[in-house]
Amino acid sequence: MSDTMQQMTLAARPVGAPKDSDFALVEKPLPIPAEGEVLVRLHAFSLDPYMRGRMDDAKSYAAPVPIGGVMEAGGVGEVIASQSPHFTVGDMAFGMFGWASHGCLPANQMRKLDDTLPTSTALGVLGMPGFTGWYGLTQLGRPKAGETLVVAAATGPVGSMVGQMAKARGLRTVAIAGGADKCALALEKFGFDAAIDHHAHENASSLRKAIAEAAPKGIDIYFENVGGKVFEAVLPLMNTFGRIPVCGMISGYNAGALGGGAVAEGPDRLPVLWRSILVKQMSVNGFIISNHYDEYPTFLKEVAPLVATGQLAYLEDIVEGLENAPRAFMGLLEGRNIGKQIVKLT
Amino acid sequence: MSDTMQQMTLAARPVGAPKDSDFALVEKPLPIPAEGEVLVRLHAFSLDPYMRGRMDDAKSYAAPVPIGGVMEAGGVGEVIASQSPHFTVGDMAFGMFGWASHGCLPANQMRKLDDTLPTSTALGVLGMPGFTGWYGLTQLGRPKAGETLVVAAATGPVGSMVGQMAKARGLRTVAIAGGADKCALALEKFGFDAAIDHHAHENASSLRKAIAEAAPKGIDIYFENVGGKVFEAVLPLMNTFGRIPVCGMISGYNAGALGGGAVAEGPDRLPVLWRSILVKQMSVNGFIISNHYDEYPTFLKEVAPLVATGQLAYLEDIVEGLENAPRAFMGLLEGRNIGKQIVKLT
Structure with a gap:
């Protein structure tokens, strides 16, 4: 030694x-x-x-x-x-x-x-990222069968947990991922109903069109773990009583749309968001997973057997x-x- | 006849x-x-x-x-x-x-x-506005003794319900109202711990300073019923795990900061709000009271006796x-x- x-x-x-x-x-x-x-x-x-x-x-x-x-x-x-x-x-x-x-x-x-x-x-899958996906979806997303969920970084450990847990609960699941390979993985390995390559969409409105086609009944849950262009694309597609769990990991990115302190000049979209939250009666919940480890045993009890049997990829x-x-x-x-x-x- | x-x-x-x-x-x-x-x-x-x-x-x-x-x-x-x-x-x-x-x-x-x-x-007090205040505070605000609440239009039927219900639950209550007379009413008739005249503050940062003095431990619940300048003043003062019930009535105002569809040019404050929701792990919930009348009997049962005995002004x-x-x-x-x-x- x-x-x-x-x-x-x-x-x-x-x-x-x-x-x-x-x-x-x-x-x-x-x-x-x-x-x-x-x-x-x-x-x-x-x-x-x-x-x-x-x-x-x-x-x-x-x-x-x-x-x-x-x-x-x-x-x-x-x-x-x-x-x-x-x-x-x-x-x-x-x-x-x-x-x-x-x-x-x-x-x-x-x-x-x-x-x-x-x-x-x-x-x-059974650590912090998997727990983040499970907690945000089940505790804040309140998924109901027949609803539609959108999650980005869908082949990552958070997004793939969110997608599979939502699918198991009877939701239509739409993946956003970067590149054709990841989209194929989202569909084939993680069982998403649709996958959209955000690299193929230069701006939020083009991405929005693709998401709208994949989510014809609108979006009930947007699991927010990336921010920026995806959030902008998704917001107008949210249904009444929509839920947006906002996951702590996004703040770690290189000064991007959400990570940095800089404020861009341009249209001030805050009133639009504020009005959407009201008119659509949305529930937006920020969470940082380290404050929720009292739920970790519940998570392990549900998810560890699914990993052991191969039901969860x-x-x-x-x-x-x-x-x-x-x-x-x-x-x-x-x-x-x-x-x-x-x-x-x- | x-x-x-x-x-x-x-x-x-x-x-x-x-x-x-x-x-x-x-x-x-x-x-x-x-x-x-x-x-x-x-x-x-x-x-x-x-x-x-x-x-x-x-x-x-x-x-x-x-x-x-x-x-x-x-x-x-x-x-x-x-x-x-x-x-x-x-x-x-x-x-x-x-x-x-x-x-x-x-x-x-x-x-x-x-x-x-x-x-x-x-x-x-026992109709839609009182019910709006009660529902937003108790069901979405989740008030806890020792916390601090801020509400605007504090002598109105929503704000005065919110303030009195919060006070009865042991919160420090801060009123925002327009004019010295309304501030006096907020303190004397509705029992707020502090009252701030927003007419005395030209901009959000001046208003923020006054609110910060009245809420030395920060804000745990901001009951949103007006939007605009007050919201802007309050946001940076929100505590971790802060709650913002966003009340349906605000959308009724003359095209103001929140009522209108127009998008102002300037700093885009959406990323700042989004980051605040995450970092402070806030819970922001839009609600329109007409969708919650199943809770109305619970409200009446609690509040009607308080009105009858004069405990609620x-x-x-x-x-x-x-x-x-x-x-x-x-x-x-x-x-x-x-x-x-x-x-x-x-």
Whole structure:
């Protein structure tokens, strides 16, 4: 067993899209767990859009990563030393260990994993992204059979959960995805009723036309996880009593339509939105999944069996090696990954 | 008993604020109730901001009044002829009889009134406006003791209900009202903890400063019934998990910030709102009270006793005579009334 560990740290705050020099790989001595702590050798960690937000020094719902600090991430791995009665060597565990080869956390900040399922599922389909999709759809979207749902980033771990859960509840499901390949995946792997390639539509009104054709009875639930052009396209198509869960992950994108603080000049669409909310009696709910983990056991109880039996499909996009995490993360922000982006450690 | 009745009809669609020539008083024979119908001699009818919306030919949640049609209104009066077993002559009843001296409706579109309370209360504090305030606050605002509520038009029948219900539930209540007299009323008659005169603030940022001082712990519930400057002032002061019930009545105003279809050029504030909803995890719910009358008995059960015992204050602004209704309505749209605007018939 090596007595050093590697961590990927934030070297500089990115301006726009992150680049290689914004990250630095550091090596340091392996920590020795104190009383109550557990040391884990990671098998994999998760890359998620929200991490982009943590790289900025902006006021948000979570504190930024300090310069020189370890990039934040959820990871899974094997316990290699324990000073807690709750974990023994060999246990598999989840925790916010960061972009790193190893992590040391108090036992009460970790979760033991069910070892009947691949451990990587704790990062995607059964982890934060899957839970985000399930929570937003079931608790805020209030889906009813016969209704129509639209979700973007539909082959991602949030969108694919939303689509499959909605489909199982009898809704018509419309996927928005970037590119023909992802649209094919949305239809074939995740069972969406229709899929629209947003790359094929330059502006919101062209996209709107395509969505309107795919959703002839209008939209009852728009699960918002991307913002910008898709939201603009969808708003006029919302039905009376429509629901829009607004998911926390969108704020992590590179200063896009919603991520940035800049205010564009042009038509002020706020009154239009405000009037739509009223006239259509819509319910718009922002949520940040970390505040809803009391519902996590309910989620696991419903969804883990579906994963185990193969009734619920999921996709993982795996890159190997901590040193390759920055490039994989940049690709994720550009939508180049297919499915849940995971970094495996060897 | 006269054999004619008077009605106030829509003579022309107003451009901006309505004027005298947009209305026409007509006289016609008193109808004879058909099987199942009931004829009522009105004692009073209600004037409400939503009626402004009905004068336009715009697509909205309710059909417009046709040119030459009777202006819409809820009214209370005495049954003078009945072809229904559910009503007998002398009963007091509520119905959508319009701006009129008499009305004839099917019995199933009318409601018999509890005659232990003044019948005019069925138009205000115990009618649609009071119910709107109660429903929006209790069902969508989800008030919790110790929180802070802001409501505009605070001496009106919606705002004064919202404020008093919130106060009774242990919230700090902040009134926005137009003029020093209304502010004094908000404090003294309706028990608000603070009152801010929006006439004293030229722009949203000045108003925001005053609200911030009155709401030192931020705003948990903003009951939206006016839009425009107040909404703009309030948004940055909303707390995490803030709730904004958006009340149907605002759409009735003269083409203002929210009522009109025009889109102003300038900074596009939609992304700012969208980001606020997410980052603050807010819940924004549009509602139109006519879709929620299944909750009306619950409302009456809670609120009618409070009105009967005087624990709940209300104000009525009474004008006499159908011919004076248009002027009273114009005043209402300009905020010149004090309390619920009612037209009494003599």
